[in-house]
Amino acid sequence: MERSSDGRVDAVKGQVMHKISNALRNFSAGRHLLIGVPYLWFLLLALVPLLIVLKISLSEMEVTSVSSMISWRQGWPTLKLNFSSYLFISSDALYVQTYLSSLKYALLTTLICLAIGYPFSYFMARSAKHLQPTLLMLIMLPFWTSFLLRIYAWKMLLVNNGVINNVLMSIGMIDAPLEMMNTPFSLMVGMVYSYLPFMILPLYANLSKLDLRYLEAAADLGANPFKTFWLITVPLSKAGIIAGAMLVFIPALGEYVIPELLGGPNTLMIGRVLWDEFFSNNDWPMASAVAVLMVLLIMLPMAIYNKYQSEQSGLNS
Amino acid sequence: MNSNMIKWCSRSWMFAVYFFLYMPIVTLVIYSFNDSQLVTVWSYASMRWYAVLMQDSDLIAAVVLSLKIASFSAIISVFFGILTAFALNRYKRFFGRMLLSSMASAPLVMPDVIVGLSLLLMLVSMQHWLGYPERGLLTILLGHALLGTAYATVVVTSRLREMDGQLDEAAMDLGCHPWQVFSLVTLPLLLPALVSAFLLTFTLSFDDVVLSSFLSGPGYSTLPMVIFSRARLGLNPSINAVATVTIAIVTIAVIASSFYSAQQERRRKREQAQAYSDANT
Numbered sequence: 001m002e003r004s005s006d007g008r009v010d011a012v013k014g015q016v017m018h019k020i021s022n023a024l025r026n027f028s029a030g031r032h033l034l035i036g037v038p039y040l041w042f043l044l045l046a047l048v049p050l051l052i053v054l055k056i057s058l059s060e061m062e063v064t065s066v067s068s069m070i071s072w073r074q075g076w077p078t079l080k081l082n083f084s085s086y087l088f089i090s091s092d093a094l095y096v097q098t099y100l101s102s103l104k105y106a107l108l109t110t111l112i113c114l115a116i117g118y119p120f121s122y123f124m125a126r127s128a129k130h131l132q133p134t135l136l137m138l139i140m141l142p143f144w145t146s147f148l149l150r151i152y153a154w155k156m157l158l159v160n161n162g163v164i165n166n167v168l169m170s171i172g173m174i175d176a177p178l179e180m181m182n183t184p185f186s187l188m189v190g191m192v193y194s195y196l197p198f199m200i201l202p203l204y205a206n207l208s209k210l211d212l213r214y215l216e217a218a219a220d221l222g223a224n225p226f227k228t229f230w231l232i233t234v235p236l237s238k239a240g241i242i243a244g245a246m247l248v249f250i251p252a253l254g255e256y257v258i259p260e261l262l263g264g265p266n267t268l269m270i271g272r273v274l275w276d277e278f279f280s281n282n283d284w285p286m287a288s289a290v291a292v293l294m295v296l297l298i299m300l301p302m303a304i305y306n307k308y309q310s311e312q313s314g315l316n317s
Numbered sequence: 318m319n320s321n322m323i324k325w326c327s328r329s330w331m332f333a334v335y336f337f338l339y340m341p342i343v344t345l346v347i348y349s350f351n352d353s354q355l356v357t358v359w360s361y362a363s364m365r366w367y368a369v370l371m372q373d374s375d376l377i378a379a380v381v382l383s384l385k386i387a388s389f390s391a392i393i394s395v396f397f398g399i400l401t402a403f404a405l406n407r408y409k410r411f412f413g414r415m416l417l418s419s420m421a422s423a424p425l426v427m428p429d430v431i432v433g434l435s436l437l438l439m440l441v442s443m444q445h446w447l448g449y450p451e452r453g454l455l456t457i458l459l460g461h462a463l464l465g466t467a468y469a470t471v472v473v474t475s476r477l478r479e480m481d482g483q484l485d486e487a488a489m490d491l492g493c494h495p496w497q498v499f500s501l502v503t504l505p506l507l508l509p510a511l512v513s514a515f516l517l518t519f520t521l522s523f524d525d526v527v528l529s530s531f532l533s534g535p536g537y538s539t540l541p542m543v544i545f546s547r548a549r550l551g552l553n554p555s556i557n558a559v560a561t562v563t564i565a566i567v568t569i570a571v572i573a574s575s576f577y578s579a580q581q582e583r584r585r586k587r588e589q590a591q592a593y594s595d596a597n598t
Contacts, residue, residue, distance in 0.1 A: 146563060
């Protein structure tokens with residue numbers, strides 16, 4: 001009796017163990033879990049919130065919440081879309097101007113970063129091989145100190161009684177302090193300062209791989225250094241230029257902290273408008289509509305970049 | 318133009334860029350030792366503002382909150398980063414793979430204000446339907462973990478691409494269970510990438526001001542939020558002191574880690590040379 005019950009327990013145990021090991025061996029369960037868990041994570045935190053923004057942008061602000069999108073009419077659900085936020089944005093001169101000036105500042109930041117960063121990356125790629133890791137680390141090091149503190153540092157330098165004005169006045173170069181703070185100039189300084197490493201890193205990665213024999217060949221064939229640079233080096237580093245431009249342009253377009261701390265009240269940027277609509281005006285549909293239009297604005301250069309990349313990989317294969 | 322002149326030009330250009338990058342940081346540190354109440358008017362050197370810092374309870378509470386959030390966020394980000402990177406790297410074909418990879422890179426390209434706004438609006442509607450969660454530590458953590466997962470995925474993916482699958486296959490041939498393959502072969506090989514993903518996501522969280530401002534509730538201010546609200550009002554000597562302390566910590570950590578990795582590299586080379594000479598004798 002005792003033996004048989006033991007035997008039965010053993011049999012059940014055996015079955016369970018067999019099932020567990022089967023399940024473990026059968027990795028397709030693991031496959032589902034491995035794909036399913038991150039899927040759920042991003043679905044809930046990345047996709048659903050964006051859809052909610054889209055939904056709210058098509059609603060109207062009511063007293064404490066937004067109007068619901070679906071209303072019941074005679075037992076049938078009817079979709080109620082409200083385009084008033086979009087209509088307001090497209091007809092209001094201030095909003096249009098804000099989008100345009102954001103584009104202008106982002107583009108200007110990208111061009112200045114390219115103008116400073118390209119020669120720098122070129123020289124860095126040509127410097128002694130054993131120095132390059134150190135030079136690269138020195139570019140990345142400021143990343144590890146808080147972005148906010150570095151922007152604050154510029155505020156300290158640029159204000160009317162700031163460090164730069166004090167130094168210039170004490171050596172007698174100027175009599176009255178220069179108005180640098182809260183102008184497009186201070187905004188540009190902060191933006192270029194923050195995003196320059198994003199331009200330098202991909203450019204350096206590209207330029208350090210440049211085959212020097214091309215340059216020698218061009219020189220042998222009688223091209224002067226400038227012509228070689230313009231006709232050989234620049235076209236070969238196109239991928240690096242585009243990658244760097246994307247890394248600078250896209251975050252610059254939606255920047256909030258830099259214009260808020262350095263730009264003063266007159267520099268219009270979309271990030272700030274979104275923030276103000278949400279926090280000061282409490283207008284959620286408007287803030288959402290601003291966000292949706294900002295996403296569309298970002299998707300355009302992204303699409304061009306993706307197309308370029310797929311063309312490149314098509315060429316390589 | 319002779320080569321000397323080109324050299325001179327390139328050196329001065331590089332020097333100018335490094336000067337541009339480091340001058341603000343150095344100025345920030347120097348003026349933290351300024352005794353004057355006016356940040357930019359030098360009176361004499363003192364540690365006055367560090368003493369003030371010790372008594373600044375708002376700031377200390379903010380540091381503690383930021384450290385908590387950053388550590389949790391880094392752990393969660395690395396965990397989900399590994400899962401996402403494996404899912405995308407191991408399985409080349411599954412339903413909605415494209416969607417997963419674009420969702421995983423969306424937080425990298427979306428401006429922070431949009432990520433913050435969208436998460437907040439989702440949390441508000443969640444609270445409306447479920448009565449949970451209250452805005453505070455948890456909601457800030459969720460936002461940072463989302464951003465961190467996207468970055469961790471990039472770091473882990475790039476390491477996974479470099480690793481060849483042969484070692485995994487060899488382990489499987491030798492009778493390892495998939496879980497053993499992962500814990501004994503893949504994970505140790507991934508470790509450097511995991512460490513850098515942890516450090517990166519920790520820093521991202523410790524630095525973030527926009528997401529935190531959207532997602533935090535009353536009574537929960539992270540360190541960047543406190544710094545931002547003070548910096549908006551004007552110059553404040555306490556910020557200089559905080560900056561100097563964080564810069565000192567970061568510099569020590571970066572130097573220590575670069576020494577450590579150089580040492581590891583030397584050891585690896587020595588062991589490799591030893592193995593070769595052993596094999597040849």
